Amino acid sequence: MLAFVNQPIYEEATKSKLLVAIRLLAARTNWHAPEKCLEYFIQMLVDVAPKNNYIPKNYYEAKKLASKLGLKAEKIDCCMDGCMLYYKEDKDLTECKFCHSPRYLPPKVGKVRYKNIPVKRMFYLPIIPRLQRLYASMETVRQMGWHHKNKNNSTDLRHPCDGEAWKHFDHVYPDFASEPRNIRLGLCSNGFTPYVQASTNSYSCxxxxxxxxxxxxxxxxTKPYFFLTCLILxxxxxxxxxxxYLQPLIDDLKLLWDCGVLTYDISTEQNFILRAGLMWTINDFPAYGMLSGWGIKGKLACLHxxxxxxxxxxxxxxxxSWFDCHQRLLPADHPFRKSKRRFTRNKTKFDRPRYFLKGDQIWKFIHNxxxxxxxxxxxxxxxxxxxHWFKRSIF
Incomplete structure (x- = not known):
């Protein structure tokens, strides 16, 4: 693989064979270029380049070369109603073990089917290889320790590493924090409708x-470091x-947290055990309820x-309505506590601020x-x- 990285497309060229292949694939993705269109431009590049060139001869060759990077997408069959994934020990099942719906579409009458077609499928892009690639490039490996080398002692919040959550995490898990190369992660998820103009039927992705x-x-x-891990259709x-649908991702995150994975650091030319921790999730309120397991409808919608x-x-x-419910969150000696105009008229509130439960207290309540x-x-x-707990979250 390293030979393709350093192999120029022809003598004295500054671009490598792998770089050309990746750019061709990016053109197809970014501008929805048809395969025949790429074949035409590839042939044009081959014709104008010197005779002894190493430009990929067609789209298939470019795709095959890029696949050697090891960044593959896994296709995982799902139950039609989302009850389960055909994953790990359940990968050979032909029907859902909960609702007993079939895994594959029934064959059409009079037609021979050589391959079963799943009713539903999700895509998982493994996170571990992409995190390891951050230490395989000299451009990114120098920046992976930025959070450790640029600590801020002032009260200004420039980066999440300056926040209280980051510092609290370091205090609770000093063994993890002692290795600056360990990665802190954030997870974001939300749904959208990709076919607004193409169809009147609702579709959520x-x-x-x-x-x-x-x-x-x-x-x-920035976009290059937004790692798409799961695509739930x-x-x-x-x-x-x-x-x-989050099971494959959670399994990888548990592996990264509990054991770590052997990773090569190109800056030191040595292997080390890479660990990663999920610091937080970022989402809107409905998605927050979906991920946390707390219902966000009704009077008990507030998780705090x-x-x-x-x-x-x-x-x-x-x-x-939660109008003025935030007044009691102020400190007991705050001047707004006595205000009769800024909040509910002609009323003052001196009850204690709400005590927020800790993680172990919540776990004790919902672990069953x-x-x-x-x-x-x-x-x-x-x-x-x-x-308002309706489930025990996978997190």
């Missing part, structure tokens, strides 16, 4: 993107069963206030709750009155 935060801000917030919103919510219903309204990966979910005792 959910990408799951992982971002490394070791890099400086001008790099980690519709037609329906995954809602409460999104955990089913929980059962101690101050939500109320307006006289002429149907939906609950069902998981979406174990089949259909049902409301747990106390749902709607004492809590």
């Amino acid at each position: 959910w990408p799951v993107i992982v971002t490394p935060y070791n890099l400086p801000l001008e790099m980690c917030m 519709g037609p329906h919103n995954p809602t409460t069963i999104v955990d089913v 206030c929980m059962k101690d919510t101050k939500a109320f219903q307006l006289d002429n309204g149907v939906k609950p 709750f069902p998981k979406a990966t174990n089949g259909s979910l049902s409301n747990m005792p106390g749902y709607g009155q004492l809590h």
